Amino acid sequence: MDNISLFEAKKAKGGLVYKLFATSIFVGIILIWVYRATHFIENGRLVWMGMLAAELWFGFYWILTQSHRWNLVYRRTFKDRLSLRYQNDLPGVDIFVCTADPKIEPPMLVINTVLSVMAYDYPPEKLAVYLSDDAGSDLTFYSLLEASSFAKHWLPYCKKFGVEPRSPEAYFKSDSGQLEAYQAQHFASVKKLYDDMERRIGLAEKLESVSKSALLEHKGFSNWDSYKSQKDHGAMLHIVIDRDEEATDIDGRRLPTLVYLAREKRPQHFHNFKAGAMNALIRVSSEISNGPIILNVDCDMYSNSSQSIRDALCFFLDEEKGHEVAYVQFPQQFHNLTKNELYGGSLRVISEVEFHGMDGFGGPMYVGTGCFHRRDILCGKKLTEASRFEWKGMTVSKGESRAELEERVKALASCTFELNTQWGQEMGLKYGCPVEDVITGLSIQCRGWKSIYFNPERKAFLGIAATTLDQILVQHKRWSEGDLQILLSEYSPISYGLGKINFGLVMGYCTYCFWSVNCFATIYYSIIPSLYLLKGVSLFPQVSSLWFLPFTYVITAEHIYSFLEYLWSGGTALGWWNEQRMWLYKRTSSYLFAVIDSFLKLVGHSDSGFIISAKVSDKDVLERYEQEKMEFGATPPMFTILSSLAMINLFCLIGLVIKVIWAGEVESFHQNLALQIAVCGVLVLINLPLYNAAFIRTDKGRLPSVVTLKSLLVALSLCSLYSLL
Ligand SMILES: O=c1ccn([C@@H]2O[C@H](COP(=O)(O)OP(=O)(O)O[C@H]3O[C@H](CO)[C@@H](O)[C@H](O)[C@H]3O)[C@@H](O)[C@H]2O)c(=O)[nH]1
Numbered sequence: 001m002d003n004i005s006l007f008e009a010k011k012a013k014g015g016l017v018y019k020l021f022a023t024s025i026f027v028g029i030i031l032i033w034v035y036r037a038t039h040f041i042e043n044g045r046l047v048w049m050g051m052l053a054a055e056l057w058f059g060f061y062w063i064l065t066q067s068h069r070w071n072l073v074y075r076r077t078f079k080d081r082l083s084l085r086y087q088n089d090l091p092g093v094d095i096f097v098c099t100a101d102p103k104i105e106p107p108m109l110v111i112n113t114v115l116s117v118m119a120y121d122y123p124p125e126k127l128a129v130y131l132s133d134d135a136g137s138d139l140t141f142y143s144l145l146e147a148s149s150f151a152k153h154w155l156p157y158c159k160k161f162g163v164e165p166r167s168p169e170a171y172f173k174s175d176s177g178q179l180e181a182y183q184a185q186h187f188a189s190v191k192k193l194y195d196d197m198e199r200r201i202g203l204a205e206k207l208e209s210v211s212k213s214a215l216l217e218h219k220g221f222s223n224w225d226s227y228k229s230q231k232d233h234g235a236m237l238h239i240v241i242d243r244d245e246e247a248t249d250i251d252g253r254r255l256p257t258l259v260y261l262a263r264e265k266r267p268q269h270f271h272n273f274k275a276g277a278m279n280a281l282i283r284v285s286s287e288i289s290n291g292p293i294i295l296n297v298d299c300d301m302y303s304n305s306s307q308s309i310r311d312a313l314c315f316f317l318d319e320e321k322g323h324e325v326a327y328v329q330f331p332q333q334f335h336n337l338t339k340n341e342l343y344g345g346s347l348r349v350i351s352e353v354e355f356h357g358m359d360g361f362g363g364p365m366y367v368g369t370g371c372f373h374r375r376d377i378l379c380g381k382k383l384t385e386a387s388r389f390e391w392k393g394m395t396v397s398k399g400e401s402r403a404e405l406e407e408r409v410k411a412l413a414s415c416t417f418e419l420n421t422q423w424g425q426e427m428g429l430k431y432g433c434p435v436e437d438v439i440t441g442l443s444i445q446c447r448g449w450k451s452i453y454f455n456p457e458r459k460a461f462l463g464i465a466a467t468t469l470d471q472i473l474v475q476h477k478r479w480s481e482g483d484l485q486i487l488l489s490e491y492s493p494i495s496y497g498l499g500k501i502n503f504g505l506v507m508g509y510c511t512y513c514f515w516s517v518n519c520f521a522t523i524y525y526s527i528i529p530s531l532y533l534l535k536g537v538s539l540f541p542q543v544s545s546l547w548f549l550p551f552t553y554v555i556t557a558e559h560i561y562s563f564l565e566y567l568w569s570g571g572t573a574l575g576w577w578n579e580q581r582m583w584l585y586k587r588t589s590s591y592l593f594a595v596i597d598s599f600l601k602l603v604g605h606s607d608s609g610f611i612i613s614a615k616v617s618d619k620d621v622l623e624r625y626e627q628e629k630m631e632f633g634a635t636p637p638m639f640t641i642l643s644s645l646a647m648i649n650l651f652c653l654i655g656l657v658i659k660v661i662w663a664g665e666v667e668s669f670h671q672n673l674a675l676q677i678a679v680c681g682v683l684v685l686i687n688l689p690l691y692n693a694a695f696i697r698t699d700k701g702r703l704p705s706v707v708t709l710k711s712l713l714v715a716l717s718l719c720s721l722y723s724l725l
């Protein structure tokens, strides 16, 4: 091993074994296709064709997912080498935190994230933190002012005692063990300051206004004089901590720059959601600190490791390979997961397997949070020989007063600034897609750059996972719809990416871009075989037939493998089972709606929106979440679909049992319908929590009776209609 590189990349072990296994599955899939294509049944050619289409799709999709497992790469950094080599000329780093609504994203949550990134183990004079507030909330601004005072105590405390994590709330909640007397004393005083701050902010939140004294004390509030609403206000920019004024903490050490920005919002100008906020931040920061490296996080994604900047720099500053690297993506992980992840919210397999797989083919997607970018590349620079660039010397002009600077830079965050420019297209984050980050990352990779996936042992960022079924389905609708739109856009990985990025990476992107399309085959498969049970018509080979083998092999082997993969990724057995349920639910509701909405958009209906994910929930909802009881207490159309499908399968299974008892011929049913019974049976088993929520539970999270009734009606009419035909 050389001792020059700042990082190391290793291929996963056992690759050959996996490839053999995958090949055997592939053979099985082909045999299934052959069986379908050669064994049409007499009555029901159409249904049989449907089965063939579904299986062709599943097979095709399975092939796509292999790209995520073919070539896994794991990385390690050498931060000591980085320190030795670059201690005195580390690049400036600008950190963007985005928030959009003080009700959904309470100021305490936001400032905890801000404080956690201010406390990075990094020279403070090279660090600048920007909070973008798309609500333009004076409450959030007030909280940021509070945070800036608290930082003067919090940062020295973190550094003196090397604490982790550096989000105060997370730190105070974590069990810091028995502290020695000296630290305990500091702990008590910093905790008290935090509690006081929390109380003041809580009070302001309750009164929905900032105290008079704070208003008088800080001239920044004059920004709000002309404020009309969240959607109608001028640009507000305030440099809370200015690097030039040498603001110091209680130990006399420098503090990172801290900036509040609410870009201008006017009803007549579309604001492009988070992408618009990010682009305003890119411009504004270029005039204030202009750090060549940019980190962006969602407001709930606090830094859980003080070392992440140094980790990321090991890739950017590596003498040999660093110049090709456009961004370093860390996994998106969460701190509020329960043991068995009822909603599959951990994205476990994506983080532990799939992104390592994409890394093997040129780098992961950019997922919008926990990602370090090179500023010049994010702004549209192409890969050329000149890409090796000077990390120093990106200073910004001085000699202006803070007020002058603020006034000048504010113009960069106006509604009209981007008119007739390349912003949102060739520059900055791209507009017009609900997953602006993914499409931006893809286009960067298509310009020739690499990206890096870094998944360190100590989790780098932790956010909040959805805590109700409704929330997670809505979130996945946004994601799968966005990914589908990428497929249909001019930046499609197929038409645009092919030839520009590795073919394995094209497949990797397609796996996500085709997420939503899975709805058709899945819905078909979860209705038709069950309905045909009712009539006793077999859609699968008999147990005694040789064709029975490929079906059983592919289905069981794939599931055993996915089970093991889930366990290897750190999940529990029940967690895997829950994940299978979510797999079904997402495919039959979120994805279906994503496809429908995308279609409507294509023909010019439906306007795009961005439903911000909830970050706080009611006490009883939270309680049920912690008990891992599925939360159905709402009536979105998605629930009607889920529950109708569940009821259909229940009826079919019951119908079958009655038939078997009636006919008393268990043996022939088993011989002819074994696989079909298995499919229907598993669907019923996986829906147990839904039946429970519909028929037994009495708490507020149960399935509302309207939804139950509707779905019973749907199922009943479908089943009887079918039986009559
Ligand atoms: O108009 C908007 C809307 C959202 N946000 C911010 O964007 C972030 C992500 O929004 P959230 O509602 O939490 O969405 P998630 O589904 O949790 O976000 C994931 O998916 C998004 C794309 O759909 C990515 O942008 C995010 O980084 C990624 O964490 C939050 O910090 C918001 O404050 C804005 O700044 N302005």
Ligand SMILES: [Mn+2]
Pocket (backbone or CB within 6 Å): 298, 300, 463, 464, 613
């Ligand atoms: Mn989020």
